[in-house]
Amino acid sequence: MLSKKMEKAFNDQIKWEYFSAYLYLSLSAYFQGLGLPGFANWMDVQFQEEQFHARKMFDYVLEKGGKVQLQGFDAPQHTWKSPLAAFEFALKHEYVVTKRINDLVDLAQKEKDHASAIFLQWYVTEQVEEEANFGDTVNKLKLVGDGGGLFMLDRELATRVFTPPAAA
Ligand code: OFO
Numbered sequence: 001m002l003s004k005k006m007e008k009a010f011n012d013q014i015k016w017e018y019f020s021a022y023l024y025l026s027l028s029a030y031f032q033g034l035g036l037p038g039f040a041n042w043m044d045v046q047f048q049e050e051q052f053h054a055r056k057m058f059d060y061v062l063e064k065g066g067k068v069q070l071q072g073f074d075a076p077q078h079t080w081k082s083p084l085a086a087f088e089f090a091l092k093h094e095y096v097v098t099k100r101i102n103d104l105v106d107l108a109q110k111e112k113d114h115a116s117a118i119f120l121q122w123y124v125t126e127q128v129e130e131e132a133n134f135g136d137t138v139n140k141l142k143l144v145g146d147g148g149g150l151f152m153l154d155r156e157l158a159t160r161v162f163t164p165p166a167a168a
Contacts, residue, residue: 041160
């Protein structure tokens with residue numbers, strides 16, 4: 001079973017993961033509007049990843065006999081001043097998510113909830129990848145500027161596909 005504190009913290013994080021999904025879908029629309037379908041594809045894959053993160057936590061709460069209570073959230077931002085500003089915004093968002101996951105691990109340890117602490121390790125590792133992925137594109141965008149390199153990067157980002165993590 002889950003303590004009430006853990007249950008609430010997991011429900012809050014499920015909301016954040018779905019909000020992340022919504023934010024990346026908004027970013028996908030933004031890039032599509034700019035005529036950058038590869039960037040839009042990349043964000044669409046991220047949208048799917050975030051839904052996976054949310055659903056994995058949702059299933060865990062239920063498996064532990066807890067209650068899932070879905071929450072609403074505000075509309076995500078829908079416009080940015082440039083592709084670089086958009087990716088920097090997303091990277092900052094991921095830093096906040098990493099902090100939230102770390103706080104969840106701290107809480108699990110405080111509650112002596114070893115199962116949840118182990119479950120959350122997957123998210124700890126996933127956040128390393130999330131920050132690296134966004135950070136990598138931020139760096140590339142800084143290098144290419146606004147010129148033709150943007151279209152080359154668009155072609156690269158078009159190749160990203162969503163692969164559901166196996167036995168996650
Ligand atoms: Fe779920 O990692 Fe991004 O937000």
